[in-house]
Amino acid sequence: MCCSTSDVTVAVMYPCFKVSSDYGNTDQYCGIHDPAAVVLCNSTKKWFCNGRGNTSGSHIINHLVRAKCKEVTLHKDSPLGETVLECYNCGNRNVFLLGFIPAKADSVVVLLCRQPCATQSNLKDMNWDPTQWQPLIQDRTFLRWLVKIPSDEEQLRGRQISAVQISRLEELWKENPEATLEDLEKPGMDEEPASVMLRYEDAYMYQNIFGPLVKMEADYDRKLKETQTTQRSRYDGMSASTARPEHLKLMHGDELRIRYQFPDSREPWSGVGHVIKIPDNYSDELCIELKSNAGVPSQHTQDFVVEFVWKSTSFDRMQSALKTLAVDETAVSTYLYHRMLGHELENMVLKCNLPKRNSAPGLPELNHSQVSAVRNVLARPLSLIQGPPGTGKTVTSASIVYHLAKQGLGQVLVCAPSNIAVDQLTEKIHRTGLKVVRICAKSREAIDSPVGFLALHNQIRNMDGAEELKKLQALKDEIGELSSSDEKRYRSLKRNCERELLQNADVICCTCVGAGDPRLARFRFRAVLIDESTQATEPECLIPVVLGCKQLILVGDHCQLGPVVMCKKAANAGLSQSLFERLVVLGIRPIRLQVQYRMHPSLSAFPSNIFYEGSLQNGVTAAERTNLALDFPFPQADKPMFFYATTGQEEISSSGTSYLNR
Amino acid sequence: DQMAVIKGAPKLINCEEDDDFSSEYEKLMAETYQRTVETSKVPQLDIGVPVLHKPTPKKLTFSSMQPLQEEEKNTMNFTLMTKKGNKQQLKAFEVPIDSTLVTNLKNREEAEQAE
Numbered sequence: 129m130c131c132s133t134s135d136v137t138v139a140v141m142y143p144c145f146k147v148s149s150d151y152g153n154t155d156q157y158c159g160i161h162d163p164a165a166v167v168l169c170n171s172t173k174k175w176f177c178n179g180r181g182n183t184s185g186s187h188i189i190n191h192l193v194r195a196k197c198k199e200v201t202l203h204k205d206s207p208l209g210e211t212v213l214e215c216y217n218c219g220n221r222n223v224f225l226l227g228f229i230p231a232k233a234d235s236v237v238v239l240l241c242r243q244p245c246a247t248q249s250n251l252k253d254m255n256w257d258p259t260q261w262q263p264l265i266q267d268r269t270f271l272r273w274l275v276k277i278p279s280d281e282e283q284l285r286g287r288q289i290s291a292v293q294i295s296r297l298e299e300l301w302k303e304n305p306e307a308t309l310e311d312l313e314k315p316g317m318d319e320e321p322a323s324v325m326l327r328y329e330d331a332y333m334y335q336n337i338f339g340p341l342v343k344m345e346a347d348y349d350r351k352l353k354e355t356q357t358t359q360r361s362r363y364d365g366m367s368a369s370t371a372r373p374e375h376l377k378l379m380h381g382d383e384l385r386i387r388y389q390f391p392d393s394r395e396p397w398s399g400v401g402h403v404i405k406i407p408d409n410y411s412d413e414l415c416i417e418l419k420s421n422a423g424v425p426s427q428h429t430q431d432f433v434v435e436f437v438w439k440s441t442s443f444d445r446m447q448s449a450l451k452t453l454a455v456d457e458t459a460v461s462t463y464l465y466h467r468m469l470g471h472e473l474e475n476m477v478l479k480c481n482l483p484k485r486n487s488a489p490g491l492p493e494l495n496h497s498q499v500s501a502v503r504n505v506l507a508r509p510l511s512l513i514q515g516p517p518g519t520g521k522t523v524t525s526a527s528i529v530y531h532l533a534k535q536g537l538g539q540v541l542v543c544a545p546s547n548i549a550v551d552q553l554t555e556k557i558h559r560t561g562l563k564v565v566r567i568c569a570k571s572r573e574a575i576d577s578p579v580g581f582l583a584l585h586n587q588i589r590n591m592d593g594a595e596e597l598k599k600l601q602a603l604k605d606e607i608g609e610l611s612s613s614d615e616k617r618y619r620s621l622k623r624n625c626e627r628e629l630l631q632n633a634d635v636i637c638c639t640c641v642g643a644g645d646p647r648l649a650r651f652r653f654r655a656v657l658i659d660e661s662t663q664a665t666e667p668e669c670l671i672p673v674v675l676g677c678k679q680l681i682l683v684g685d686h687c688q689l690g691p692v693v694m695c696k697k698a699a700n701a702g703l704s705q706s707l708f709e710r711l712v713v714l715g716i717r718p719i720r721l722q723v724q725y726r727m728h729p730s731l732s733a734f735p736s737n738i739f740y741e742g743s744l745q746n747g748v749t750a751a752e753r754t755n756l757a758l759d760f761p762f763p764q765a766d767k768p769m770f771f772y773a774t775t776g777q778e779e780i781s782s783s784g785t786s787y788l789n790r
Numbered sequence: 791d792q793m794a795v796i797k798g799a800p801k802l803i804n805c806e807e808d809d810d811f812s813s814e815y816e817k818l819m820a821e822t823y824q825r826t827v828e829t830s831k832v833p834q835l836d837i838g839v840p841v842l843h844k845p846t847p848k849k850l851t852f853s854s855m856q857p858l859q860e861e862e863k864n865t866m867n868f869t870l871m872t873k874k875g876n877k878q879q880l881k882a883f884e885v886p887i888d889s890t891l892v893t894n895l896k897n898r899e900e901a902e903q904a905e
């Protein structure tokens with residue numbers, strides 16, 4: 129172990145102190161086992177020393193206080209021999225009550241409890257001096273004549289356990305009394321979980337690393353959201369509004385519970401709904417749509433309480449994807465399996481029909497680097513496309529998807545971590561004339577989107593030939609509720625229609641987490657394209673991939689912000705590194721889109737030089753990007769730029785793993 | 791394995807967990823001190839100071855790190871009276887001359903002589 133107290137003049141590396149079972153009397157914290165310096169806790173049968181180490185109390189006192197133990201025994205080889213500390217008179221063994229009194233004129237002491245034994249009146253008559261009573265524990269250590277305090281040197285040689293570790297070890301003992309300090313270092317136990325690696329032996333190892341990280345992030349997310357309770361809410365028809373809560377970070381589709389506590393002793397009312405409007409620049413109001421308006425105390429308009437309803441869905445789907453990769457050999461092709469785990473592998477070329485025309489119908493003509501991206505991707509089982517801002521990533525992706533769908537090898541799955549990115553891509557793919565279905569989370573069905581008409585739940589309403597379903601749907605919309613037999617019929621019809629629509633689609637679009645939707649459970653996708661993949665964590669990215677992927681296209685820009693991981697520990701362990709990024713480190717060269725159309729050349733020069741090794745070319749000229757109508761006093765007239773400090777709030781996607789640009 | 795001299799002492803590292811311990815400790819001490827016991831349940835005291843026949847102190851086990859200090863004796867022998875079952879036991883221990891235990895004893899002896 130490494131000793132590094134500030135006044136150690138020689139830095140010494142000691143081999144790790146091993147707690148050996150040979151030492152029955154070893155301090156369970158620091159490893160000191162000098163019989164004179166350790167004490168046995170009677171209830172837990174563990175030994176602890178009387179040294180403070182790095183804490184403000186000795187190890188034994190730390191233990192007694194934290195574990196709420198009170199009785200101890202001295203070691204048989206200690207100067208006083210095996211001694212249970214107890215009151216000589218009444219036998220009380222609570223060391224926090226015990227003390228000693230000396231004889232009036234002799235070097236004899238006796239242990240007595242402070243109350244009542246040391247206060248009895250006849251002590252004086254027996255030549256004791258009760259006025260001299262002193263506790264056995266003083267200044268958070270046992271008296272040194274009772275238990276030796278290990279020397280500084282001994283203490284420095286022992287394990288330098290911190291109060292943090294002590295507290296966690298004591299917590300661990302509550303569940304497993306056999307646990308050792310080493311157990312704290314196991315993944316999920318320790319402050320620092322096992323870090324992600326570049327290469328993994330197999331998918332079990334991969335799961336063993338990522339599983340605990342996903343769990344940590346989930347636990348963190350739950351704690352964060354469940355503490356989000358806010359007062360002073362109004363109820364207003366089917367929606368509830370509340371003043372903008374300070375810490376409440378909300379997304380469309382989040383589930384909230386609204387509660388009302390009646391002033392009298394009636395049962396409180398509570399209802400659950402989805403967020404359909406979040407506070408914005410114009411209004412501080414938050415609206416939720418309730419699932420049912422039964423029993424709403426609508427006569428009241430004030431003093432509702434709003435609470436977050438935490439859902440583990442996205443994390444469950446990540447865990448399940450990790451497991452699928454490990455146990456199901458059809459989850460991904462053998463090639464992708466080894467490539468993703470970082471194994472050395474011969475490059476592979478896929479048979480494909482390269483299109484005569486590279487651009488897709490309905491979309492803009494592709495430039496040179498976009499064309500080369502499309503042609504490269506089609507023949508490869510795994511491609512990374514790096515698209516700096518404004519280089520036409522979405523058009524390129526949509527063109528690729530078009531050609532993939534035209535290969536006739538099955539449906540293409542298109543994902544992105546954020547709903548906005550999915551919607552943008554969905555819209556472009558729709559323009560090519562392909563049949564696209566966008567799957568939204570049930571909680572987001574009420575939310576408007578420019579591609580709402582492509583959403584599964586809306587396509588069903590306009591489906592041809594589903595007359596019975598339409599009738600039932602109309603009835604349900606009108607009355608709000610169906611009889612149980614009708615409801616059953618309605619659900620089964622709906623399921624069949626959904627399946628039919630999905631099966632007939634050329635392309636299915638959803639968020640990465642959405643790819644774990646039960647409605648896709650039996651679908652297999654040979655080709656998967658993930659846009660903005662550099663903003664997804666690996667387990668998130670894995671959800672669409674493990675549906676049988678043989679050809680994977682990751683689009684992103686690892687030079688921009690990576691996935692957002694809220695839990696610092698998980699982030700530090702590497703959960704915030706994307707699969708794209710790791711594959712780049714493994715030596716897979718991304719195909720770069722090099723012509724940008726968005727920025728004035730003087731703006732693109734900076735990112736080009738700093739992040740993209742000067743490779744970013746301009747598809748627009750300075751003249752095209754100069755607005756003559758605008759008379760803005762730029763510091764330099766020919767360089768239309770200045771720095772602007774912004775204090776806006778970023779939003780976090782529903783999976784909690786990516787910021788959304790709005 | 792390595793020959794190295796460590797100087798210094800373990801340092802208190804302040805942290806939330808240590809503060810928690812401190813406040814728990816204070817609470818525990820305060821609680822036990824407030825405790826009142828029905829004296830009837832406690833046996834009547836009958837513990838006379840034993841007549842000391844100067845028991846030979848058990849050999850002290852020094853840690854191997856500390857050189858045995860054989861020069862002038864700067865400790866004093868004391869006896870702890872304990873019970874094992876119903877049997878009284880006398881156990882010798884040493885305390886440094888400058889400890890309060892010794893100082894207090896000396897003070898009491900002086901006071902006694904003055905009377």
Ligand SMILES: [Zn+2]
Nearest residue numbers: 169172195197
């Ligand atoms: Zn204990």
Ligand SMILES: [Zn+2]
Nearest residue numbers: 155158177187
């Ligand atoms: Zn210790």
Ligand SMILES: [Zn+2]
Nearest residue numbers: 215218241245
């Ligand atoms: Zn007592």
